[in-house]
Amino acid sequence: MKAAPTPKKRSARRAVRSVAVTGAAALVLAGCNLFGNGGSGIDEAGGDNGAETEQGGHITVHATNFAHIDPQSITFGMWLVQKGLLEGLVLQTSDGTDVRPAVAQEWEVSEDGLTHTFHLRDANWSNGDPITAEHFVRTYERLLDPDRGPGGVTTEASSYQATLGILNATEYSSGAAEDFEEVGIKALDESTLEFTLEGPNPGFVMGLTHPSMLPLHPDAIDGDENWQQPENWRGNGPYNLVDWVSNSSMRLERNPEYWDNENVALDSIDVQLIEQGSITTTVPYESGEVDIQGLGEPADIARFMNDPELSEHVNVLENSGTTYLARLHSRNTLLEDPQIRSALSLGIGREDIAGISETTEPASTLVSPIVPDWSEDIAAHDQMWGDEAVEEAQRLLADAGYPDGEGFPTLHLLAGSDFAQLDAIIDTWQTNLGIEVVKDVVEVGVYVERRAQLHDEDYLGYWYGSFSGVSTWPYQVQQLWDPNFTRQFALTDEGYEQFQEINEDPDLSATERNEQIEETLATMSDPSAQAYAERVEDAQATVDEAEQQEILREAAGLREEAEIFVPVVWNSSVVIAQPHVQGLELRAQADRYYFKDLWVDEDAAE
Known part of the structure; x- marks a missing residue:
């Protein structure tokens, strides 16, 4: 067995330049x-x-x-x-x-x-x-x-x-x-x-x-x-x-x-x-x-990165996490329309939001780009930001009956803490699509409860979250936003009400409950979310790692296509030592x- 190394100049630490994170x-x-x-x-x-x-x-x-x-x-x-x-x-x-x-x-x-x-x-x-x-x-x-x-x-x-x-x-x-x-x-x-x-x-x-x-x-x-x-x-x-x-x-x-x-x-x-x-x-x-301390404040990150001496203290793991939006359950069924979800996704000003910090990049996928053999082809759209994306978002919204956002109901953006990115998301939606968005920042416990609720018609929108995890296809596709979790948030309002009733029914045995939940998820969630779940199941049936990876790539693309979870930016982890x-x-x-x-x-x- 090899022993640990003697003290030496840190080879693992990357020198950080005073520029935005590389691609x-x-x-x-x-x-x-x-x-x-x-x-x-x-x-x-x-x-x-x-x-x-x-x-x-x-x-x-x-x-x-x-x-x-x-x-x-x-x-x-x-x-x-x-x-x-x-x-x-x-x-x-x-x-x-x-x-x-x-x-x-x-x-x-x-x-x-x-x-x-x-x-x-x-x-x-x-x-x-x-x-x-x-x-x-x-x-x-x-x-x-x-x-x-x-x-x-x-x-x-x-x-x-x-x-x-x-x-x-x-x-x-x-x-x-x-x-x-x-x-x-x-x-x-x-x-x-x-x-x-x-x-x-x-x-x-x-x-x-x-x-x-x-x-x-x-x-x-x-x-x-x-x-x-x-x-x-x-x-x-x-x-x-x-x-x-x-x-x-x-x-x-x-x-x-x-x-x-x-x-x-x-x-x-x-x-x-x-x-x-x-x-x-x-x-x-x-x-x-x-x-050792993590850095999260954009001003602190910029100061350390741009200082010739302090920059030597900075460790960056680029694009290691994903900030995303997830559809809330509501009696208002507007977000059950894939066209509306696409318009909202394409209307997010990802470049503007990423510009808040030197350690974020506009995200085209939920899957982190540090996963081996990652590529843009799993993204929901060929162009996820920029003028073309905004123009497509505006066209989709107009075709759905909301030109320049006219008549579009107020969206709510739910979060457990306040972040500068929330305001940036709201600003870009209002600028690009002409829609009104209300920020709803609550205590973490309330945030968790509201994520799980079936809201009334006047509460429609997304919850804000971030995730990081192991850089493998099984983890990023099977575990983060896994099939059951994805299908649950992809349920219609009627499907989610049924899902809640099944969970709360004291007369059901565990086996009956599981069977009924699976039936509900399989038949009342968005078709793309169900197709994603089926491909994940296919991946679990092979012992060939290369074959499994390819199936999981396809599954990831289907999950992105559902746009139940919408990538916003990739976050880099910044630690000073x-x-x-x-x-x-x-x-x-x-x-x-x-x-x-x-x-x-x-x-x-x-």
């Missing part, structure tokens, strides 16, 4: 070897030169605040845990293009792609207890508990990712299957864990790097409701939780029981918790009190980097 064409990454095994030669410690790690050092980082760190419920806390408090079977490589061994030292995949067998290394929990395959099984039984509800994408929903395709997992989580023994997760012995899938899934191993699949110490979480507190914490990651001041800070210290402790460089990490949506000053960073912080390389997943990969070179600060 997507140069950003194609290598594909993932997801049907391979753990013995593929990937460096387990993330290093590249075989030298010994010099331990020592401390850093302070920023993280978005959270109520808890249970990775089985969606909060920002699950990403902090993923960075280094818990460790799953595999980790992503530092650039996010492949996987590397973690608790599993190797694995095999059956010829038909249905069975994945993982062999655990000798590893311990932070209290010294050995980690066993049964611990993973019990963790996943808790994750799939029907009382937790099905996996979702909203705050506090179960974090299980249904697109992993584990046999009978969704059936068990919905209550349709009552015996966990029917789920395709088995401990063959203390160190061997087996997954059986419903169909071949080249994205499965990469999917195991999601926080939902992190192991939890079963005895700890079963025995104490305060298991997340520092005094009760039992983790298996490179760092232990030793202090947590709610809404303020955390302190992490190197875990001596971690299996690869010799290749963990930093002794301790302080985490400053920042409220979502708050404007974070860079003064502590510039005074040396903070070592002090020169002495080494090993930082940003990945597309929301955790961005692992603490394990970082070390400190005090000479670099001089």
Whole structure:
């Protein structure tokens, strides 16, 4: 096994020029070897030169605040845990293009792609207890508990990712299957864990790097409701939780029981918790009190990028996320008309909106252009912005009976926080199409509720969101805006009312409920959304990775064509780090980097 590198000048950090982010064409990454095994030669410690790690050092980082760190419920806390408090079977490589061994030292995949067998290394929990395959099984039984509800994408929903395709997992989580023994997760012995899938899934191993699949110490979480507190914490990651001041800070210290402790460089990490949506000053960073911080304010980004010295602190992962609009459910059926949706999409001034920040680009697709073999041909229209797009939008709107926006009902733009992009979207719609748009910024909990409501006729419009994720076709097409989620928002108003009634009917068994929901989604959603779902199902039936990728590309095109979700801009992740912080390389997943990969070179600060 190679060891982590000795401190050296950071090679992963890209020098950032004082210009807008470059185009997507140069950003194609290598594909993932997801049907391979753990013995593929990937460096387990993330290093590249075989030298010994010099331990020592401390850093302070920023993280978005959270109520808890249970990775089985969606909060920002699950990403902090993923960075280094818990460790799953595999980790992503530092650039996010492949996987590397973690608790599993190797694995095999059956010829038909249905069975994945993982062999655990000798590893311990932070209290010294050995980690066993049964611990993973019990963790996943808790994750799939029907009382937790099905996996979702909203705050506090179960974090299980249904697109992993584990046999009978969704059936068990919905209550349709009552015996966990029917789920395709088995401990063959203390160190061997087996997954059986419903169909071949080249994205499965990469999917195991999601926080939902992190192991939890079963005895700890079963025995104490305060298991997340520092005094009760039992983790298996490179760092232990030793202090947590709610809404303020955390302190992490190197875990001596971690299996690869010799290749963990930093002794301790302080985490400053920042409220979502708050404007974070860079003064502590510039005074040396903070070592790693995300930049979100356009003025701060521009200042750092354009400063000859500060630009050396900037790390950019270009086009790693997508800002989008999604159709709300309303008794007003206007947005059920594909022609109207196309007009609204083409009427968005994507170039103007992207111009707010140096780290955004106008988006032609929901799929990020950093996905291997991405191309513009999956976009809903040949030209998504510019004069031609606006002229086509105006023509479509006039043909639908709303010339220059006359008589068009007021649109509502729902968001959980205020953003400059919201005003830019509103301005360009009003300028290009002559329609009136009202911004509706509400508390996050209300935002989640309103997204799910069937609104009255006087409330028509879109909700505003953003997403980033692993740069693979399975993740970007099957998981982000997945088939059920897409079809749900593509339902007619009558279909969505029926969908709600089925969900709320106490007399239905889980099996009956699932069957009726599928019937509703398949027959009462937009035809393009249903065609997309069918192509995704086709992709899951092949073990040939190249063939699956091509099918998923076609599916992505159908999802774009539905225009239920409308891409607005691609966002780049911008993180600043002090020169002495080494090993930082940003990945597309929301955790961005692992603490394990970082070390400190005090000479670099001089």
